[in-house]
Structures are given as structure tokens and as C-alpha cells.
Amino acid sequence: xxxxxxxxxxxxxxxxxxxxxxxxxxxxxxxxxxxxxxxxxxxxxxxxxxxxxxxxxxxxxxxxxxxxxxxxxxxxxxxxxxxxxxxxxxxxxxxxxxxxxxxxxxxxxxxxxxxxxxxxxxxxxxxxxxxxxxxxxxxxxxxxxxxxxxxxxxxxxxxxxxxxxxxxxxxxxxxxxxxxxxxxxxxxxxxxxxxxxxxxxxxxxxxxxxxxxxxxxxxxxxxxxxxxxxxxxxxxxxxxxxxxxxxxxxxxxxxxxxxxxxxxxxxxxxxxxxxxxxxxxxxxxxxxxxxxxxxxxxxxxxxxxxxxxxxxxxxxxxxxxxxxxxxxxxxxxxxxxxxxxxxxxxxxxxxxxxxxxxxxxxxxxxxxxxxxxxxxxxxxxxxxxxxxx
Amino acid sequence: xxxxxxxxxxxxxxxxxxxxxxxxxxxxxxxxxxxxxxxxxxxxxxxxxxxxxxxxxxxxxxxxxxxxxxxxxxxxxxxxxxxxxxxxxxxxxxxxxxxxxxxxxxxxxxxxxxxxxxxxxxxxxxxxxxxxxxxxxxxxxxxxxxxxxxxxxxxxxxxxxxxxxxxxxxxxxxxxxxxxxxxxxxxxxxxxxxxxxxxxxxxxxxxxxxxxxxxxxxxxxxxxxxxxxxxxxxxxxxxxxxxxxxxxxxxxxxxxxxxxxxxxxxxxxxxxxxxxxxxxxxxxxxxxxxxxxxxxxxxx
Numbered sequence: 001x002x003x004x005x006x007x008x009x010x011x012x013x014x015x016x017x018x019x020x021x022x023x024x025x026x027x028x029x030x031x032x033x034x035x036x037x038x039x040x041x042x043x044x045x046x047x048x049x050x051x052x053x054x055x056x057x058x059x060x061x062x063x064x065x066x067x068x069x070x071x072x073x074x075x076x077x078x079x080x081x082x083x084x085x086x087x088x089x090x091x092x093x094x095x096x097x098x099x100x101x102x103x104x105x106x107x108x109x110x111x112x113x114x115x116x117x118x119x120x121x122x123x124x125x126x127x128x129x130x131x132x133x134x135x136x137x138x139x140x141x142x143x144x145x146x147x148x149x150x151x152x153x154x155x156x157x158x159x160x161x162x163x164x165x166x167x168x169x170x171x172x173x174x175x176x177x178x179x180x181x182x183x184x185x186x187x188x189x190x191x192x193x194x195x196x197x198x199x200x201x202x203x204x205x206x207x208x209x210x211x212x213x214x215x216x217x218x219x220x221x222x223x224x225x226x227x228x229x230x231x232x233x234x235x236x237x238x239x240x241x242x243x244x245x246x247x248x249x250x251x252x253x254x255x256x257x258x259x260x261x262x263x264x265x266x267x268x269x270x271x272x273x274x275x276x277x278x279x280x281x282x283x284x285x286x287x288x289x290x291x292x293x294x295x296x297x298x299x300x301x302x303x304x305x306x307x308x309x310x311x312x313x314x315x316x317x318x319x320x321x322x323x324x325x326x327x328x329x330x331x332x333x334x335x336x337x338x339x340x341x342x343x344x345x346x347x348x349x350x351x352x353x354x355x356x357x358x359x360x361x362x363x364x365x366x367x368x369x370x371x372x373x374x375x376x377x378x379x380x381x382x383x384x385x386x387x388x389x
Numbered sequence: 390x391x392x393x394x395x396x397x398x399x400x401x402x403x404x405x406x407x408x409x410x411x412x413x414x415x416x417x418x419x420x421x422x423x424x425x426x427x428x429x430x431x432x433x434x435x436x437x438x439x440x441x442x443x444x445x446x447x448x449x450x451x452x453x454x455x456x457x458x459x460x461x462x463x464x465x466x467x468x469x470x471x472x473x474x475x476x477x478x479x480x481x482x483x484x485x486x487x488x489x490x491x492x493x494x495x496x497x498x499x500x501x502x503x504x505x506x507x508x509x510x511x512x513x514x515x516x517x518x519x520x521x522x523x524x525x526x527x528x529x530x531x532x533x534x535x536x537x538x539x540x541x542x543x544x545x546x547x548x549x550x551x552x553x554x555x556x557x558x559x560x561x562x563x564x565x566x567x568x569x570x571x572x573x574x575x576x577x578x579x580x581x582x583x584x585x586x587x588x589x590x591x592x593x594x595x596x597x598x599x600x601x602x603x604x605x606x607x608x609x610x611x612x613x614x615x616x617x618x619x620x621x622x623x624x625x626x627x628x629x630x631x632x633x634x635x636x637x638x639x640x641x642x643x644x645x646x647x648x649x650x651x652x653x654x655x656x657x658x659x660x661x662x663x664x665x666x667x668x669x670x671x672x673x674x675x676x677x678x679x680x681x682x683x684x685x686x687x688x689x
Contacts, residue, residue, distance in 0.1 A: 184543075184584040188599040228592040231600075232434045233584040234472075234547035251438045258439065272591045276435045277443075284429045286398035295591040314633060314670075323403060323629070323668045339498040340429045340447070347443045347494065354442040356480045356487040363483040 001027050006037050009116040010126045034082050035063050035074035050126030061174035065127050066116040071178035071239045082113045118181035135177045138197035149211035157209045165360045170203040170249050172242040179236035179246050191225040195236035195246030202249035217257040221265035228269030268295050281344040284336030289329040393455035394422035397467040398430050399621040406665025407621050410650035417657045423458045431473040446494045448477040453500040462507040464514050468620030471510040472544025475551050512619045516563045521570040529658030531572025538576040538613035539564035542620035543584050571656035578611035580604030585623040601626040602638030614675045615645040617652045629670050645673035
């Protein structure tokens with residue numbers, strides 16, 4: 001059995017113990033999990049190591065941690081897979097100037113596994129983070145229950161199969177907090193509702209039985225840290241051990257808010273999206289000089305004026321450097337070919353949008369890995385990876 | 390090598406130096422560019438969020454135009470184009486019925502997309518097609534002592550599976566590898582794989598510029614001389630908006646940000662002005678001084 005160097009990020013803020021790395025060597029089979037290794041250390045060498053866990057089968061979502069820089073469940077990450085992961089940044093053995101902590105970059109034996117608490121949440125002790133302070137607070141914020149239509153029907157609701165499979169993707173969430181940990185928008189704006197809660201919001205917005213679709217979307221799009229704060233960095237998609245793809249759910253929320261309900265929000269989310277689409281329909285290529293003012297409602301809109309004034313230094317520098325010429329900024333140097341404009345018009349005029357959800361349809365030539373609602377999900381099944389629809 | 394070349398929008402808009410620099414380095418890399426000048430914007434994820442069929446149709450059209458050329462593959466110079474197009478391609482290639490539906494939209498123009506187009510960012514072309522050894526052999530002025538921080542841009546590194554990143558194709562290390570092949574020193578810093586913040590600059594400017602400012606600050610703290618980006622949208626937030634970002638993060642910044650073709654061009658012997666480096670908001674003085682004084686004095 002191979003040896004692994006397990007470095008655990010330890011701290012105990014309540015007792016004034018600052019964060020530091022503690023290295024241990026464990027000898028375990030390659031297919032043992034990172035959690036197995038932590039529990040072995042805890043049981044045999046140091047009972048004070050703090051880790052939260054329960055089912056050890058990838059179901060309960062308790063043991064979310066960062067492993068070699070990537071968030072996930074300690075219980076469903078094999079040691080060999082963890083050791084093969086490169087650290088989040090840093091060429092091993094390369095320059096370590098400016099790395100923000102004391103990671104030891106000299107260990108390049110390939111069997112180094114660094115385990116840290118999840119990010120974007122306060123640490124209670126060692127690998128245990130305060131989920132109540134961040135994750136659960138945000139989940140509660142989106143009204144995480146079905147608001148059914150009244151009067152309640154006498155018999156059960158009948159829901160189309162595809163509609164239900166669609167929401168099962170967000171229902172697959174086990175609340176582990178892995179996506180919250182690495183959300184880059186939340187990193188700079190802790191008030192952002194965030195990927196887990198927005199995915200949960202889609203679970204209800206996408207449910208045909210929910211009667212509050214518009215109200216939910218109105219609420220989320222009007223929140224200054226809500227629906228339109230996601231940058232599509234895709235960290236949540238790669239982080240999720242269950243294939244929920246929160247970013248895809250956020251895009252669906254925006255599509256329904258903007259196109260089905262025409263919810264014009266004060267954060268420019270709706271205006272930006274529609275200005276962008278109009279811009280491409282007209283110009284074929286993006287005409288940046290129009291997009292900024294149009295995202296604020298147009299050049300002469302009272303909302304746009306302070307924004308344009310505050311952007312003046314940027315615009316002037318761009319002009320000075322010859323990045324932009326007045327003719328290019330004010331004129332429209334390119335025009336969309338008629339065939340492109342026709343595509344916008346024909347597709348835009350459809351009564352119903354045509355969409356392909358790969359989570360529902362699967363990928364041809366690849367086995368369908370998403371669980372179907374008519375098939376029980378085996379407990380040990382790896383999560384559906386094909387969730388990037 | 391002949392490639393169907395998709396420059397994207399911003400490389401011909403607010404970062405014209407990118408398109409110009411690509412045109413300069415192409416012959417030095419034996420790349421023949423067949424420009425797709427009738428193609429439209431990839432949608433940058435925004436059109437897909439508005440209407441998936443529209444985004445998929447626009448990109449299927451671009452792919453179809455590329456397939457009409459005799460290029461060996463399609464090449465882009467923008468992480469965002471790569472990511473947005475890969476997303477659409479996954480749907481188009483993954484379902485015949487859907488692809489035919491999208492192709493029906495293109496029929497009037499006489500266009501048709503055949504599945505499995507090979508669409509690669511310049512960065513991937515450099516490593517997988519041209520090869521690092523061949524690139525190294527063309528270096529005239531190695532970037533000796535130039536400390537370069539790689540900044541990939543989200544769309545070219547995530548989601549890992551969709552972008553074909555695996556053990557055989559460590560595409561999330563290619564920028565590191567290219568910097569080293571050009572003789573430069575890779576600077577690791579916290580922002581290598583982070584988001585530049587550009588997509589939300591009109592929705593939450595403060596959050597957006599905090600991202601940009603922190604990434605630049607982290608690279609400065611790691612003693613980088615410059616950043617290199619394969620994405621013009623990242624360049625807008627990291628360079629054009631850098632003075633504004635500096636105010637938001639409340640510290641002086643002033644770190645030059647180079648487009649990938651500019652960094653390559655410098656190493657292949659081109660002058661900074663030829664590569665449009667005078668068009669940057671943050672003057673790349675450190676980089677320019679380096680290439681005229683230290684390295685120009687060294688034997689080629």
C-alpha cells in the first residue's frame with residue numbers, strides 16, 4: 001500500500017490557534033478515500049482533528065472540503081485521484097514568491113494531498129466551516145419550499161416527465177457547500193445569493209406546480225446581489241459532486257425572467273442582455289461603444305449619464321492611446337449580414353423557445369449518466385458528470 | 390498550416406492591437422489565416438442565456454463557414470469565444486435531431502454544419518499543432534528574466550470536461566508552458582484561474598472591478614512584470630479598467646497586461662510598437678524597457 005502525505009489545514013479560532021498546516025503520513029490503499037485517511041489519523045494519531053462527516057457514501061453532504069485546491073466531498077475522492085490533482089496554483093517546485101500562505105511547493109513526489117476547509121465560509125475549527133452563517137442563510141433566503149397554486153386540487157398534480165427530470169438536476173443537490181466554497185463572485189461580494197441557493201431557486205421556478213414563478217424571479221432579479229451577479233466562471237459546475245451545474249440553472253432563471261416575464265430589474269441585468277442581443281442583431285459583431293450606455297437604458301437616459309461621466313477618464317485614455325477612434329466609437333463600422341438579422345427575427349418570433357437540455361436528453365454515443373426519475377439511483381453510483389447542459 | 394480564423398468581436402473593437410498582433414505573428418509561426426469575415430458574434434454566453442437556439446444557430450453558422458474553407462481546423466483568439474462556442478458545439482454534436490433543427494435555420498443561406506468541428510484557441514494550436522519545440526526554435530529574443538503571470542480567463546479552463554482538459558491535454562497548463570518555451574519565468578499568484586469580473590461590469594461594477602483589482606494586485610505582490618491573457622474581454626477589465634479597479638481596491642496598481650500574440654511576438658523578435666503595445670492603457674514600460682535594453686543587448 002502506498003504512503004500519502006496528508007497535509008491538513010488546522011485552526012481553532014475560538015482558542016486563538018491560527019491557521020497552520022500539519023503534515024502526516026498515512027499508508028492506505030489507492031482506492032481508500034480522503035475521508036478514510038482523515039478518520040484513520042483522527043482515530044490512531046490525533047483525536048483533536050476537526051472534520052464533519054456522516055454517511056461516508058456521498059449522500060449526506062457533510063464532509064465538503066478543499067482537496068489540493070479543489071472543493072468536493074472527502075468521502076468520494078479517492079486518494080490516488082486526489083494526489084494526481086495539481087495544486088490550485090503554482091508549478092510545483094517553481095517560484096513560490098507571493099503565494100499567500102506557507103504551502104510547501106517542494107514536495108513533488110505526487111503523493112501529497114492538501115486538505116483545507118471550504119472557502120467563502122468562516123471556519124469553526126480545522127476542516128469544519130460555519131454552514132449556518134453562509135450556506136443555509138442563503139438557502140433560506142430564496143423561500144426553499146413549493147408555493148402551490150390555490151385551490152389545491154383534489155387529486156395529485158400530474159407533471160410531465162421531462163419537466164420533472166429537468167428539475168431533478170437541481171434537486172440532486174446535497175447541500176455540501178462545494179460550489180459556495182469556490183464561487184468567485186461571492187469571494188468579492190459575500191452578499192451574493194450564490195450558486196447553491198440560485199440552483200435551489202430554479203428547483204421551484206422550474207417546477208410546473210409552483211405558483212410564484214414571477215414573484216420569485218422578480219425578487220431575485222431586484223436583489224442588488226442576486227440573479228445578475230454570476231459571472232459564468234463555471235467554478236460551481238466543476239465543484240459540484242452531484243452534477244447540479246448551478247450556473248446552468250442560473251442561466252435558466254435569467255432566461256425565464258427576461259424572456260417569459262419581461263422583468264426589468266434595477267441592476268441592468270435585463271437591459272444589458274437585451275442591449276447585447278439588439279447590438280449583435282444590428283452590427284453582427286459587438287459594438288462596445290453602444291453596449292455600455294444601452295445597458296443603462298440609452299445614452300440620454302438619466303441612469304446612464306452619471307455612469308458615462310464616471311467612465312470618462314477610461315474613455316479618454318482609450319481615445320488618447322488610439323485604442324478607439326471617435327469615428328469607430330460614434331459610427332457603426334460593421335453591419336450584420338441580412339442572413340444574420342433574419343436568424344434573429346425568425347428565432348425571436350417563435351412562440352415557444354427551442355431548447356436542448358443535455359441533462360434530460362443525454363449525449364449521443366455516451367451512456368446516459370443522469371439518473372432518470374423512473375430508475376432508482378444506486379447509492380454508490382458516481383455522480384452524473386454530464387450535467388453541463 | 391492553414392486555419393479558418395475567427396478573431397471574435399473585441400479583437401477588432403476595443404482591443405484592435407490583439408487582431409493586429411495576431412496578423413504579425415501568424416507568418417512567423419507558418420500559420421495561414423483564412424478570416425471568417427461573414428461570421429457573427431459567438432454570443433459570449435449572453436445570447437445563450439437569452440435564447441439558446443439563437444446562440445447555437447449563430448455558432449453553427451460560424452462553424453459551417455469555417456467548414457467551407459480548406460483550413461485544417463478553426464482557430465480563435467479569445468477564451469470567451471472558445472468557451473461559448475464549445476458550449477454550443479456540445480449541444481450540436483450531442484444530438485442529431487437538434488443539430489438538424491439548427492441546420493434548418495441555416496438552409497436558406499445554403500449553409501450546413503457537420504458535427505465535430507475542431508475549434509481551437511491559439512493557445513491550444515501553439516501546444517498541440519505547432520508544438521513547443523518548434524515554438525522554442527523560432528524564438529529570437531528569449532524572454533529571459535521577464536516575470537510573466539498567466540491569466541487564462543474562465544471560459545478556457547472550465548468546465549474541464551467540455552473543454553477537453555485531461556491528462557493527455559493539460560490545457561490548463563498551456564499558458565505556463567508557452568511562457569517557459571518563450572524563455573520567460575512563470576509567476577504563480579492567486580489569480581491565475583480566477584475571473585476578471587468583466588461579465589458583470591454593468592450589473593455590479595464594484596464586484597467586477599474588485600475581481601480585476603485583486604487579480605492584478607496579487608500578481609504585483611508575486612513580483613510579476615506583466616500578465617498575459619488569451620482573452621480580450623479579460624484584457625478590457627485588467628488593462629482598460631485597471632485605473633478604475635485601482636480606486637476600488639484602494640491601492641496603486643500599474644501592471645502591464647499583454648495579449649498572448651504580443652508576448653509571442655516579442656520573443657519572435659517583433660518590436661513592441663509593431664505589436665500595438667502603445668495602445669494599452671497601462672503603458673507596458675517595464676516590458677518595453679526590458680525588450681529594448683536588456684534583451685536587445687544580448688546576442689540573439
